[in-house]
Amino acid sequence: MASEITRRQMERWLLANGFALKAGKRTSHRQFHGHGVTVTLPGHGPPDLTKKHVGMIVRLLEAGGFERTTILDALKN
Numbered sequence: 001m002a003s004e005i006t007r008r009q010m011e012r013w014l015l016a017n018g019f020a021l022k023a024g025k026r027t028s029h030r031q032f033h034g035h036g037v038t039v040t041l042p043g044h045g046p047p048d049l050t051k052k053h054v055g056m057i058v059r060l061l062e063a064g065g066f067e068r069t070t071i072l073d074a075l076k077n
Contacts, residue, residue, distance in 0.1 A: 005054055005075050006047045013075055014039060017066075035064035 011030065015021070019034035028043030037060045042053070049057075061071055 005049050007041050037064040
């Protein structure tokens, strides 16, 4: 599952679902804010998100009101 999801796919999904990119400071990480939660994506390393990152992000998005299955189905396509 996680090897199929890249940082770029996650960024596109977040922007398409009402999240806005927060202004960066002195870090390469990218923060997206919306629906009462802030999602931080790593800005360096391999382009694929690890299973751990995907799990943490999905839990945050669930707290923001999204359904787990809807998120994962949209990201796989």
